[in-house]
Amino acid sequence: MKRALIALVAAFALAGPALAVLPGEQLRDPKLEARARAIGSELRCLVCQNQSIDDSDAALAGDLRVILRERILAGDTDKQATDYIVKRYGDYVLLKPPFEPQTLLLWLGPALVLMGGAVWVATMARKRNPGDEPPPALTPEEHEQLLRKLDAESAL
Amino acid sequence: MKRAVFLAPVALFALVIIAFAAGLGRDPSRLPSTLIDKPLPVFDLPAVRDGDVGLKTTDITGQPRLLNVFASWCVSCRVEHPVLLQLKASGVPIDGLDWKDEAVDGRKYLVEQGDPYRLAGNDRTGRAGIDLGVAGVPETFLVDRRGRVRYKHIGPISPDDWSGIIKPLMDRLRAEG
Amino acid sequence: MTAEIGQFALILALVLAGVQTLVPMIGAWRLDPAMMAVGRTAALLQLLFIVVAFVSLGACYVTNDFSVALVAEHSNISQPLIYRIGATWGSHEGSMLLWVLIVALYGGAVAIFGGSLRESLQARVLAVQGLIGAAFLGFLLFTSNPFTRLSPIPLDGAELNPVLQDPGLVFHPPVLYTGYVGLSIAFSFGVAALIEGRVDAGWARWVRPWVLVAWIFLTVGIAMGSLWAYYTLGWGGWWFWDPVENASLMPWLLATALLHSSLVLERRGALVSWTILLAILAFSLSLVGTFLVRSGVLTSVHAFALDARRGVYILGIIAAMTGSSLALFAWRAPVLRTGSLFAPLSREYAITINNLFLLAATATVFLGTFYPVFMDVLHGDKISVGPPYYKFTFVPIFILLFVLVSFGPVLNWKRDEMRRLLPRLRWPAGLAAVTLVVAAAVFGIAHLFAALGLALGVWLIVGAFIVLARRWRIGQVSRSDMFGLVRSTPLAVWGLVIAHAGLGVTTVGITAVSAWQTNKVLSMSPGQSVKLAGNTITMVALRPVNGPNYEANQAQFDVVGAFGRSTLTSERRMYPSSQTTTTDAGIGVGILGNIYISVADQNPDGGLTVRMWNHPFVDWIWAGCLLMAFGGAVSLADRSLRVAKVERVVVRPLAAAAEPVIP
Structure with missing residues (x-):
């Protein structure tokens, strides 16, 4: 050891x-x-x-x-x-290209993609607040019940 | 707005393809010279030929001319050589720089292949060539009457290269005051 | 005769690929079962004929039939059998034949194993796969025919590039191509889904195993390529950020993203259009990689076949294939059903951020690889982008990504809470912190970056195992209950743990070798000794040896270290046929690191130029990659079992429930 x-x-x-x-x-x-x-x-x-x-x-x-x-x-x-x-x-x-106007996109591109993506993901999160989630779809039984209820009402 | 997001990939892709298509015709190994419109670097090289004066920067002035970098070990130089001999016969002044080569070998090469050069210097260590930004041989510089580099040709000069690119440039330099 | 059989088989395969594209596509549109069934038959026949062509070319090589131009260029009488076989795919034409063979293999697999797929989806997937096959068969026949005859027939051939005469050649290209081309299935599924206008959990469940297969092969292929470069190029590097390496890295990065996003799609029905986009982009980058290698648009040590006409053809394929699928995406994706919702702190969200980082990493490699082309086109300037660029861009992105990796698997799906999340990570975080402090104390503050790397490795490895610990409720339940939990742990979870731990192992390897490798360059004669990293290295012999088709200068070294003594041989080989020299390094493998010795030419003083390295923990890099691939395989084993089971019970109704997607 x-x-x-x-x-x-x-x-x-x-x-x-x-x-x-x-x-x-x-x-x-x-x-x-x-x-x-x-x-x-x-x-x-x-x-x-x-x-x-x-x-x-x-x-x-x-x-x-x-x-x-x-x-x-x-x-x-x-x-x-x-x-x-x-x-x-x-x-x-130069294997490390100089930082100049023409290479701006090269050097800043990765950060731009990351930040742009972060903004997109963040807006997605805000839009999709779980509180806004629509109620789950009706099951066939519920659907059946609803229809019967509606029918009953319209019959009045 | 939402549509625009979905269109972004195809738009970006179109730009990339256009760039690739334009890039296909280019040779990535052809480097532009950093000496364009700048005076030749200073060098003073011993002769290749027996009893000759060698090649000095200060000698490469007076009239537009070619400075050809060659070597006895270089295969594509042999391809280019007949073209140089023809140019010499038609009165084009060419100076030669024998790069990373022994003077003896350079001399033998000129005896065997013919001698197109007005002045010829031996750059045994390769330093003068490196000062010129030479990456491989042959390379040819077009130098104006004031000793400035105006154009650099990489690889052997073909008859088409001469008539299509170099000769028109040289004619223009000759017309310059 | 053999060559003509191969040639004819290729032409038939092209015709069949055309049939495979058109008939099932129309059949799916007209809901004609007979026409859709043609796709399966055509796919299998196409595969058969490409196998015939491939075997024909192989036979030409094995028998050294120099009347075939390709054989005359890449083989000769003294070339060993194994490299005559390897030469089948060692040339440009041969490697493209391998490419179409693998496209057809995947198509055949969809035809055989896709029986449980919705019929119209299978037909469309096969049609798109057929189109890819047709495009590359056309490329092969019109620009790169492997069966062209020579006249007059030469008595002996030239030689396979000596750098390729290595066992690595036999395995590396087939494995890597199986990965590259495997992404074509994801692409075909993506395009088929866009045409159908329907994506659901069932779709994700079918696509995921294919992506997993492609990803496993890509991982192994890249690792093999790196290992091959390490021992064959003679200067001990393992990754050079060379355009051709980048060409394999980009699809891998996106395949990794796809692997994770399709998980979200499968489990939660979210990230629908994003997953499709990833599938299109991942395969497109495989195509771009082919373009890069075959066109010479970027010169590289690896670009073996440089031909602008081929470049134009492949660029045409990319423009048509990727362009039309992205246009289809822009048209159809907005009407796809958007998935269920998730909270900003949830596993889905963590995977979304994982995808974001992987996308940024891909974009970085893409920019670095192609910016020189863009600069040349726009400004006429030649620039180079090398390792230092990636050190400042790619590495930080990956460090951030690695920090995030251990969060994902301990998060709950749908919604989680920060105050519950953090305690779950106390072990990985604590041990990583201890590693950081100890490493910084032992190696000094100058090696802080390396200490951070080691801490990151610990964070990943412990973070992976904490998933098991949580699942088994270690310390919370009785031992017998725990064994029950251990036994019931799905293989998919094991796969996740192994793969993430593998990432940590690779991280440790990269960190250690980058920070602590040592090297000596000197002129040595037999009898001389030198010390390197605690080892005494003595050159004991130097002699000329002859291989089957090369002459070599072989040096023998005696290495005495803390763990004992070993003998290494290192050769400088000269292949007279092609006047090429190669290096065969001597490598002493150890768990703590390798001793790597390569020899070069004789010096004026009579000694031999010897370059030696100590590479601490370098093998961990590849061991970690193998672990990742193994994790993928374990996960795949689980899926194949479950898919078969679930098929009958769940997927059919699920797909049916999602029926009306496009209004």
């Missing part, structure tokens, strides 16, 4: 994103390397289309990983390093 606990804690001791970087590319300083990986995992590989440059084995992705690390060593902030790549390849490389 104790061994299991030790293993559990050891398994959780370190945390970092999963990547496909090559051994030679990594920075010595683990903090800077972690930053490079975090940035790289949000940049799209251009040749392979649906991978981040950190997940990709493509040569160009490797070049961009190295450039990213050079920028970080040169003292760039995360944003400056990202902008360096964006300046060359455009917004397309």
Whole structure:
């Protein structure tokens, strides 16, 4: 049991994103390397289309990983390093699209659907107050009784 | 009012289908260049050919021209090559950037396939190409007389691409003051 | 000869699908029993001929008949038998043939098992099913014929995409398609109900098992796809928000919503038009998924067949099928009987809100998947939408949804009270709170998000079991009374508990692997050791090995951890026929997590690039999915028994009582 606990804690001791970087590319300083990986995992590989440059084995992705690390060593902030790549390849490389007028629907759409639906569900609830529920339909016996009663009355 | 609620799905769906239909004809891998109407990035590359001057940004001015990015390892460049040779013969100035390639291999490629280039530089590390936003080869930039990028063509230039798209643009640039 | 038989069978199937569409539809309109009966015969014959076509194609592959273009493109002499069989549905044409086969299988099932259905409803359902079959048989024959011959006949074929040469190929597509296409039955029932103008509890009772079947297969199919990607792509991810993955996730989300809303319809007769709309949308998203994969409108690592003409055809099918059914919905749904009423605090209401969140989640995935297309069309801009987008949109919606999940099953139908509701949840809420505090204390405030995820998992699992505890009145009745209650617990309740608990298990897995996975990338030579997450990993051997149709560089690792020692092998495979390399990762599976090692190319220093991960609790993700599917199966077992029993007693009168629906 104790061994299991030790293993559990050891398994959780370190945390970092999963990547496909090559051994030679990594920075010595683990903090800077972690930053490079975090940035790289949000940049799209251009040749392979649906991978981040950190997940990709493509040569160009490797070049961009190295450039990213050079920028970080040169003292760039995360944003400056990202902008360096964006300046060359455009917004397309950003796996997290920028928040701008043209992407308003993309970013706010989910919240709009949720709120619109909530309003609809709420009005439905108000309209369908259980107090307004119509009385249950007549059973055949009741119907029969009613008819007899009506007949009796009209006979008068 | 109630009807409108029930009509909403079909209306939304119509919009989506129109967008899909319009999206079908587009190639998602063709990226627009971020350099359009901007000056070429600065580079100074060693020569591909023996005893040559190489390729410097400052040399790519004076008249409208093409800057073609190629590599000896690139298969579709070989498809494009005869077109480039023809363009050269008809007097179109083309400069070449040999991307992520050894100069020796680039030289051999030009000897074997023919040499359409006025100036040719070797970009062994690929950095100049990356500064140009090159994702793959071949790519071709149309540069005006002041050294600004005006158009980028992705993939091999076919004769139709030249006569239909690039030549009219080039003629317009030539007419510019 | 075999190919010609297949070809001819497909043409006959197309004709029969046409008959299946027209004759019963007219028959139902004229109330002509003979014409309606034609639908059943046509459905079974259509199925027979598609089976013939499918077996023919399979036979061409098994015998490596390279005169058939498709076989020459996807098989060769050295390809193992199992991948020759798998290649039957491993290509575009083959997978579409599988698609129509499953459409016909469902049609045949309605013809055989739908005997207790109202005759006109069965006829109309079969007609709509026939139309779907006809549309895709036409697609197959006119744009993607699997039986095209080659001349001259090549001596050897090319190769099935090596990434697909994996046992996963044999199971994943058939299972996933059974799920996708299963939603066509819900669609057919929905459209038939709109034409009939009549929806009642009986309708819901008939539809629900089909939805459940589709949902079970979708759940397993998606989980298998995720697992396959995990061990085959070589970088240990299990979900990439890739367009093709999203294409399977969207129908699943709506099928989940449909599963719950049809419960309300069945039990309480409410959410009538909403349920029909969901049925139409769920299958439409299956179609959109097909469009996405087959048209290349979004490039993706998975889009194996990119062809604009096929895209146009499928888009036409979607426009016609979904468009007309939504138009039918707009016309007919307003006159459908609206159901009974329920209070803002009731199980019906909880399920309505569940549907709302699932719809919002679907809309999010839809926006994320297709916004790049919309941007390109409207502005000419190319953008990408990747995992970070979903982290900020989809994940919050799902967290809120998961918080709500445990409320549903403890709420009473029709009406409930808050002061009675809250005490029922004291155990799940209490244990979740304890988990949150303990996890935050042990792992630190930096891992607060992960602690929240674990608490959510506990909330779901305990919340599921509290349903049983309440039902058995634990602590309130004598032991013998309780055993009686345990024995009388319907399978449907067990199904609910298992499925909701499975959701909790998956949540724990996702949380743990996202927060605590560790990874090392290094260059290793035999004899070298490295420590990863408490394990010592030593490369003990590196040698070339040869497979039937590939050459590989195989590395062997010795892993010594707290639980003992194990040996993992990891390969980099090269398929000479198609000049493709693939990765076969070595995975050491453990209850607390996996050690995952993949090898890449030789480095300049002579070592081999080795990437290794520790993935804590990652298997819980798929185990939870299997639990969900198992819960569905348990629930289905209950239904099939009960439907048969109830049929004679209740449903007929119920349907009769609801007769005059359209004035």
